[in-house]
Amino acid sequence: MKTASIIALGxxxxxxxxxxxxxxxxxxxxxxAALAVVIYMGLHSYSAGYGAVxxxxxxxxxxxxxxxxxxxxTFVAVAxxxxxxxxxxxxxxxxxxxxxxxTLAWATVAGVLGLLVRGLFDQDFRSLLTHLKIVFFKAAxxxxxxxLVFRAMAWLERVTAKRKAEGKVFRG
Amino acid sequence: MSFLSRYKDVFIAILALVIPxxxxxxxxxxxxxxxxxxxxxxxxxxxxxWAATAVxxxxxxxxxKYVFLIDLQAENDRLRFENQRLxxxxxxxxxxxxxxxRLRRMLTFKETFGGSLRAARVVGRxxxxxxxxxxxxxxxxxxxxxxxxxxxxxxDGLVGQVNRFFGSYSDVxxxxxxxxxxxxxVQRNGxxxxxxxxxxxxxxxxxxxxxxxxxxxxxxxxLFTSGAGGKFPEGILVGRIATVQRENYGLFQxxxxxxxxxxxxxxxxxVVTALPGEEEAGAGPGGAPKRDEAGGGQR
Numbered sequence: 001m002k003t004a005s006i007i008a009l010g011x012x013x014x015x016x017x018x019x020x021x022x023x024x025x026x027x028x029x030x031x032x033a034a035l036a037v038v039i040y041m042g043l044h045s046y047s048a049g050y051g052a053v054x055x056x057x058x059x060x061x062x063x064x065x066x067x068x069x070x071x072x073x074t075f076v077a078v079a080x081x082x083x084x085x086x087x088x089x090x091x092x093x094x095x096x097x098x099x100x101x102x103t104l105a106w107a108t109v110a111g112v113l114g115l116l117v118r119g120l121f122d123q124d125f126r127s128l129l130t131h132l133k134i135v136f137f138k139a140a141x142x143x144x145x146x147x148l149v150f151r152a153m154a155w156l157e158r159v160t161a162k163r164k165a166e167g168k169v170f171r172g
Numbered sequence: 173m174s175f176l177s178r179y180k181d182v183f184i185a186i187l188a189l190v191i192p193x194x195x196x197x198x199x200x201x202x203x204x205x206x207x208x209x210x211x212x213x214x215x216x217x218x219x220x221x222w223a224a225t226a227v228x229x230x231x232x233x234x235x236x237k238y239v240f241l242i243d244l245q246a247e248n249d250r251l252r253f254e255n256q257r258l259x260x261x262x263x264x265x266x267x268x269x270x271x272x273x274r275l276r277r278m279l280t281f282k283e284t285f286g287g288s289l290r291a292a293r294v295v296g297r298x299x300x301x302x303x304x305x306x307x308x309x310x311x312x313x314x315x316x317x318x319x320x321x322x323x324x325x326x327x328d329g330l331v332g333q334v335n336r337f338f339g340s341y342s343d344v345x346x347x348x349x350x351x352x353x354x355x356x357x358v359q360r361n362g363x364x365x366x367x368x369x370x371x372x373x374x375x376x377x378x379x380x381x382x383x384x385x386x387x388x389x390x391x392x393x394x395l396f397t398s399g400a401g402g403k404f405p406e407g408i409l410v411g412r413i414a415t416v417q418r419e420n421y422g423l424f425q426x427x428x429x430x431x432x433x434x435x436x437x438x439x440x441x442x443v444v445t446a447l448p449g450e451e452e453a454g455a456g457p458g459g460a461p462k463r464d465e466a467g468g469g470q471r
Contacts, residue, residue, distance in 0.1 A: 049182075052185040071197075
């Protein structure tokens with residue numbers, strides 16, 4: 001239930017961001033809200049296996065939505081989840097300012113990772129360097145929406161936990 | 173606890189990290205350079221991709237339709253605004269076209285009129301409160317250019333006469349004013365009388381005085397200036413007879429006239445500075461002819 005809810009949220013956010021993209025004149029300012037879901041899982045107490053699988057699915061959906069080479073965002077999403085989880089920066093996650101700051105940092109890492117992966121296969125790092133600025137703008141846009149995504153995730157956690165508890169009581 | 177369950181999370185995490193890497197490697201490769209392993213990966217990933225795309229298109233399509241409706245609303249608002257703007261623009265064009273038509277008619281009138289005319293623009297209107305009836309109009313010619321009592325006309329007919337000056341502007345007393353009188357002639361039978369304004373506040377109307385009972389006039393007869401007295405030029409349309417009331421006694425009959433000019437729609441007028449066959453008098457105080465001294469005008 002919880003897994004399906006998180007994936008559904010990621011899916012919904014992807015639909016929304018692809019819709020919003022039409023109305024935002026500059027593509028660089030379109031937030032990657034689904035990535036914020038992955039970062040949230042990395043910054044909270046999600047197990048490595050569980051988080052990696054959910055990040056894999058969300059990343060896969062991101063690839064499908066973005067039309068990027070299949071596996072690119074999948075790899076980036078899983079990598080960002082594992083990196084953010086390992087860094088254990090959740091200790092500093094107090095209030096929306098930190099949520100924005102940490103999302104900015106990890107979204108930038110995700111962007112740079114994406115560039116590196118592309119560069120690795122395209123063998124053209126020089127042209128990718130020009131995209132660094134875009135990476136930062138996109139990360140900033142993602143960071144701005146992060147508090148909202150984090151609240152949505154927290155709400156999902158509460159609802160699914162409550163349902164689970166109710167189910168246990170019902171079963172006896 | 174077995175080794176597998178102990179490191180389950182780590183295995184899953186590594187798999188989740190490695191699989192997309194192979195997906196990417198296989199998908200970015202030229203098909204000609206694919207290894208058998210790459211082919212297996214692509215074969216596995218293709219149906220997955222197809223399924224994901226189908227779900228996205230189904231859900232995303234429904235969502236986009238909803239957003240399309242929102243977009244339609246915005247588009248509708250934009251078009252409504254555009255429509256209003258075009259209507260306003262169209263109104264302006266219509267106004268300009270009307271003005272051009274009026275000016276063309278005025279030009280024709282000026283060319284056919286034998287005397288001297290000065291064109292003036294109506295810059296103000298005196299209105300009866302609550303009745304929206306015009307009692308006088310103000311034109312943009314002053315004492316330096318025209319004189320008191322000069323007839324004011326349009327291609328529709330007689331408007332009135334210059335009455336007062338305000339610097340470079342002047343007021344025109346309309347033919348419907350109670351103090352206005354104009355010698356007129358009935359076109360159909362040549363019967364003569366004096367047209368006098370009734371000064372009614374709710375309608376534009378005049379009366380013909382001194383029209384003999386024996387003169388056969390009827391509703392719809394056109395009245396023109398007779399030129400008697402030399403103040404108003406001869407042959408300017410003044411109005412049409414609206415009602416005729418002939419008593420069994422008395423010398424005259426009571427005739428009401430509907431003016432030919434719609435005073436509410438005056439934009440440009442002519443001031444007659446010299447009658448046909450008359451030399452134009454020098455403008456300015458003392459130079460302009462004092463037309464109100466004889467031949468009709470103001471009581």
